[in-house]
Amino acid sequence: MSRGQREFSSQANAVVVLVQPRLNVRRVDHSNGTDGAERDEACILCKAKSFRFLVRGFDRIQSRADEFRYYRCEGCGLVAQLPIPTAVQIAGFYPEDYEPHAGARPLSRGKLINRLAISYFYSVDSVARPPLIRAVFRPFSGRIMRDLVEPHGQNRLLDIGCGAGELMAQHCELGWCVTGIELNSRAAALGRSRGLDVHNGTVFDAPFDGREFDVILMSQVIEHLPDPVRALRRAARWLGAGGKIILTTPNASSLAFRYFGSRWFPLEAPRHLFLFDPDTISLLAATAGLRSRYSKTRCEGWIIDFSIHYMQTQTAVLPTDLAARASMIEQSKRSRKRHQLGRKLIAPILSIGACFGRGDLIRAELVAATAMGDSNARFEIEGKESRILCK
Numbered sequence: 001m002s003r004g005q006r007e008f009s010s011q012a013n014a015v016v017v018l019v020q021p022r023l024n025v026r027r028v029d030h031s032n033g034t035d036g037a038e039r040d041e042a043c044i045l046c047k048a049k050s051f052r053f054l055v056r057g058f059d060r061i062q063s064r065a066d067e068f069r070y071y072r073c074e075g076c077g078l079v080a081q082l083p084i085p086t087a088v089q090i091a092g093f094y095p096e097d098y099e100p101h102a103g104a105r106p107l108s109r110g111k112l113i114n115r116l117a118i119s120y121f122y123s124v125d126s127v128a129r130p131p132l133i134r135a136v137f138r139p140f141s142g143r144i145m146r147d148l149v150e151p152h153g154q155n156r157l158l159d160i161g162c163g164a165g166e167l168m169a170q171h172c173e174l175g176w177c178v179t180g181i182e183l184n185s186r187a188a189a190l191g192r193s194r195g196l197d198v199h200n201g202t203v204f205d206a207p208f209d210g211r212e213f214d215v216i217l218m219s220q221v222i223e224h225l226p227d228p229v230r231a232l233r234r235a236a237r238w239l240g241a242g243g244k245i246i247l248t249t250p251n252a253s254s255l256a257f258r259y260f261g262s263r264w265f266p267l268e269a270p271r272h273l274f275l276f277d278p279d280t281i282s283l284l285a286a287t288a289g290l291r292s293r294y295s296k297t298r299c300e301g302w303i304i305d306f307s308i309h310y311m312q313t314q315t316a317v318l319p320t321d322l323a324a325r326a327s328m329i330e331q332s333k334r335s336r337k338r339h340q341l342g343r344k345l346i347a348p349i350l351s352i353g354a355c356f357g358r359g360d361l362i363r364a365e366l367v368a369a370t371a372m373g374d375s376n377a378r379f380e381i382e383g384k385e386s387r388i389l390c391k
């Protein structure tokens with residue numbers, strides 16, 4: 001059986017799991033792990049101290065001796081890297097050429113559908129378009145130009161963890177008033193050099209007292225933070241009336257995580273400290289004084305590409321010999337390519353999985369817990385339970 005066939009067979013088995021939509025993915029890789037361990041650390045969400053070993057993570061973009069262990073909290077299901085690294089350790093996790101900190105693509109207007117979506121839905125001016133036409137685009141807002149945000153309120157946007165300002169620049173082009181926060185000084189400087197208003201620092205030292213935003217973006221940021229609850233609470237202070245926080249983060253309940261394990265690209269050890277699922281996102285929101293208005297999950301081709309690439313070029317457990325480890329990582333970097341066949345075999349199954357909350361990325365909208373009369377709310381939370389929308 002070829003690798004592609006093995007992958008397909010494994011994923012076909014995984015479809016069986018889909019008939020139990022509320023079942024969490026619990027098992028990933030228990031090799032050399034410690035199950036059900038009582039630990040000194042308490043879960044940041046539910047304060048439980050009982051964790052189940054989930055997977056060993058390795059830095060797959062730079063050679064380092066360490067391995068990083070991920071555990072699932074037995075109280076709430078949050079996946080955490082334990083022990084939680086110190087600030088000094090975290091600073092050392094990011095190489096100089098860390099990709100999310102580099103470059104910025106302009107708004108893609110090449111396809112006709114993109115131009116229509118910009119003109120009739122994403123652009124600030126599009127609110128003047130007939131509501132019926134805008135309504136046509138709304139169901140597809142997570143598909144066409146999926147990282148963009150629909151105009152909201154006075155269109156004041158704060159991008160936390162803005163990198164070199166790619167999303168900021170794109171929203172600026174759409175007519176938003178944009179501000180960013182970026183910890184990495186090189187990325188922040190790059191954003192500023194493009195004329196963007198970027199604070200180089202954290203949410204805790206940003207001089208935004210008295211400022212309000214209609215949308216606060218945290219795109220693949222929350223999983224990098226050692227104290228996501230406190231960061232979210234701080235961000236929530238800047239929400240204007242009717243404002244919302246839009247989070248995107250890897251999904252610990254992803255089917256692909258179950259399959260690829262340590263080589264699932266969004267595990268991104270050691271830089272990802274926590275992995276959430278739609279339920280723990282709701283719990284995170286509640287703990288930070290917010291309410292999750294909705295969450296949906298999605299799959300992306302590039303995640304499949306990178307994960308298959310790791311599967312083909314790196315072992316699940318990297319060699320203990322550092323020279324061999326460095327050689328494997330360098331080889332892996334040099335041979336990066338797209339995996340069209342693997343994508344075609346796996347993508348349909350993962351897309352179905354996304355309808356059941358098993359996609360690779362979660363996108364959630366959080367609003368102030370006290371926000372009332374929200375006519376657009378797609379569901380209400382009972383306790384920490386949430387309903388996942390099918391994309």
Ligand SMILES: [Zn+2]
Nearest residue numbers: 043046073076
């Ligand atoms: Zn917990």
